[in-house]
Amino acid sequence: MEQVVARENMLAALKRVERNGGAPGVDGVPTERLRDQIRVEWSRIREELLQGTYRPQPVRRVEIPKPGGGKRMLGIPTVMDRLIQQALLQVLTPIFDPTFSESSYGFRPGRRGHDAVRKARQYVEEGYDWVVDMDLEKFFDRVNHDVLMARVARRVTDKRVLRLIRRYLQAGVMLNGVVVATEEGTPQGGPLSPLLANILLDDLDKELERRGHHFVRYADDCNIYVRSKRAGERVYRSVRHFLQERLRLKVNEEKSAVDRPWKRQFLGFSFYKHRGVRIRLAPKSLKRVKDKLRTLTDRNRSQPNPVPECLLAGLGWVLCALRCQVSL
DNA sequence: CAGCCTAGTAC
């Protein structure tokens, strides 16, 4: 905990929250006023953190539409709590991340989603051309607190840090002026949540490794490559059982399937067979690229001399989209 | 090589 509240760690965390420039939490304090709030409240909050008595504020609930239909429930912590979680993240990452699986790619520094797709392509080419494609149902929202804290406690011994993390999980949600308790889940919007998600699913990775599976995982999107449909169906049932019993997580049956890899999409990509296995943009991603390109060109036509930075951004976007995604 | 900013993608 001393490491968390250390001056340089807090300054780095402050920089990050300020530059993200996100919306305020339940207290309505914007990122621009975070420095002022620190000036008046930090000495008290620092003491509370060191004593293990700090209580986070509940998160603000915002619903945003999901691409596949349905809504995503964001939990936005106050800027002060985002600052503290960021400070925790910076200390906990070097403790947990180095021992995560090589097959885990989501939310991790220095790991590219594209490397996950490449690895998947390699497995398919090697003849593991059936995929058990699994996605978890409302993943962050359904994280079991006790299961997660047990995993965190395997590495963290400081009782104050453990208590603080649990209090973040239990901080509750503000719904029309009333605080509602959260008995499960880690907020979609908490800086620490992605790391906690990986800590929880690290047990899945270790189990799949122990079983000798060929797999890649990006957040709750887990692809296991096997040699036959029958093997895939057996693995699917078995892994689904493992997730349910050991991690208390439910597989999203709608989004999951055992199928041929070129019929599925992973991280916005898919495959096709032509002299071996090749990577292509998934139909959905291709469509969105085309739509974007259209609206962009239309805008440049209708307005002959727009803002120069808009044109610059448009050009940069096209270069990025075509170069980084397809060729690399 | 370090910092800062603007875009986009994944979840």
Added chain:
RNA sequence: CUUGUACUAGGCUG
């Protein structure tokens, strides 16, 4: 009005 992590491209400064 919409948060978070990570990645990528482009630009600016010394």
